[in-house]
Amino acid sequence: MLVRPALLPHWPPRPEDLFGRKGSLVVEVGFGDGRFTAELARAHPERLILGAEVSAASVLRALRRMRREGLGNVRLYHGTGPFALRNLVPPRGLLQVIVNFPDPWPKERHQKRRLLRESFFRRLSTRLVEGGELLLTTDHEAYFRFALEAGQRTGLYRVEVRPPPEAHLRTKYAQKWREAGRAFFHAAFIKVAEDPEPWPPTRRYAVAHALLQGELPPTLALGKGPVPVRGGVAVFLDVAQGEGGFYVLTRVEEEDLTQDLLLEVRRSAQGVYAGVGRFGSPLVTEGVREAVRALVRRLEATGLRVLQDHT
Ligand SMILES: C[S@@+](CC[C@H](N)C(=O)[O-])C[C@H]1O[C@@H](n2cnc3c(N)ncnc32)[C@H](O)[C@@H]1O
Structure with missing residues (x-):
């Protein structure tokens, strides 16, 4: 239903x-x-x-x-x-x-x-x-x-x-x-007539993550300031520390879609993974990718270096 x-x-x-x-x-x-x-x-x-x-x-x-x-x-x-x-x-x-x-x-x-x-x-x-x-x-x-x-x-x-x-x-x-x-x-x-401009479905992507080289920082301070994304805004609402790293509760507001999702920053076999968590089956939209990019930029500012970028 x-x-x-x-x-x-x-x-x-x-x-x-x-x-x-x-x-x-x-x-x-x-x-x-x-x-x-x-x-x-x-x-x-x-x-x-x-x-x-x-x-x-x-x-x-x-x-x-x-x-x-x-x-x-x-x-x-x-x-x-x-x-x-x-x-x-x-x-x-x-x-x-x-x-x-x-x-x-x-x-x-x-x-x-x-x-x-x-x-x-x-x-x-x-x-x-x-x-x-x-x-x-x-x-x-x-x-x-x-x-x-x-x-x-x-x-x-x-x-x-x-x-x-x-x-x-x-x-x-x-x-x-x-x-x-x-x-x-x-x-x-x-x-009685139709707008000539088509209304294409929202673009969605399979993944949005990056792999970074370096050590996971002991704390993650992202600030609550809004991050402008296409057609809206993303906000890092809260950061929780888990065993393998951090969960970042993030709100992404786009033109006709608002999502609360978890981004993850955690150790992986190749280094540090930063990207969208699976929790809640989020839609990986352009705005979500931009939020991940902003997260990666903030990790780079702590000294991590991007190895692979799928954002
Ligand atoms: C005033 S209530 C009317 C509810 C119902 N149609 C009725 O007559 O009892 C307006 C409803 O629209 C919903 N709503 C507001 N903006 C919406 C949107 N953009 N898309 C879907 N629902 C929306 C609100 O959550 C609310 O339940």
């Missing part, structure tokens, strides 16, 4: 590789506790529903729900909607995207965090089938207008403002806002 992109041999997988059969693919972004996802799966057993959600607690809750209800046509991904759309959905492979009550980010300075920006609509057009659509429901009028304008500006969608379908008003947040007496807004963004 849970999709682990690191374990998939090919990106994007074919829907039948994820679900065990063919069918029309629907993506729900930000499914929360998954009650809408489950209702959708029950109402359309012929559809294949892929949910993406950044909150680990919500993913767990929704997973339990899907298992309890025995829903075989749902797969859940713990991560951002854009990552799922980019890497888990084939070009022109998507019938529908559903976004119910997206985080509105009301402050001006946070607007760039909103999901339904012009760049998102452009990229999404490469994933939708001809006539495929995004359905938005929200209680937040300012965000609603923002999304309408963003979608319209692309010229890639016909935008239809409609009354919200009843099922979209049965989500956890819909019920909360209904009790608070809020109004609801709904629109369909129907694809």
Whole structure:
């Protein structure tokens, strides 16, 4: 039920590789506790529903729900909607995207965090089938207008403002806002053209490590300052000492992917190994490679010398 992109041999997988059969693919972004996802799966057993959600607690809750209800046509991904759309959905492979009550980010300075920006609509057009659509429901009028304008500006969608379908008003947040007496807004963004710029899957690599000559230092002080990486930032959060060396808890934030992973600095037969640990099956992305490069540079500053570089 849970999709682990690191374990998939090919990106994007074919829907039948994820679900065990063919069918029309629907993506729900930000499914929360998954009650809408489950209702959708029950109402359309012929559809294949892929949910993406950044909150680990919500993913767990929704997973339990899907298992309890025995829903075989749902797969859940713990991560951002854009990552799922980019890497888990084939070009022109998507019938529908559903976004119910997206985080509105009301402050001006946070607007760039909103999901339904012009760049998102452009990229999404490469994933939708001809006539495929995004359905938005929200209680937040300012965000609603923002999304309408963003979608319209692309010229890639016909935008239809409609009354919200009843099922979209049965989500956890819909019920909360209904009790608070809020109004609801709904629109369909129907694809009429496609952005000419392709949206290639995220590049991933088999390894990211280096072998260095010299002695393992007795302590490892890396500093907490952020390391800029392509499309984001990496931070060495903590260093723990183990028997053979050090584990460096590292956060790598890239455009649509945040990973907490362990880098290792340890003795090996050939010298000192510095690279990505296997713990948690991390994705070795460009940002992860850049974090390893930064780690290697800091080891070089302690007097170690690079023998082999696979970063
Ligand atoms: C306001 S809640 C709505 C939840 C649910 N759709 C509902 O109506 O009850 C917004 C949800 O979107 C999730 N979220 C925010 N940004 C996201 C992103 N980029 N990708 C996937 N989920 C996201 C949040 O964790 C949260 O669960």
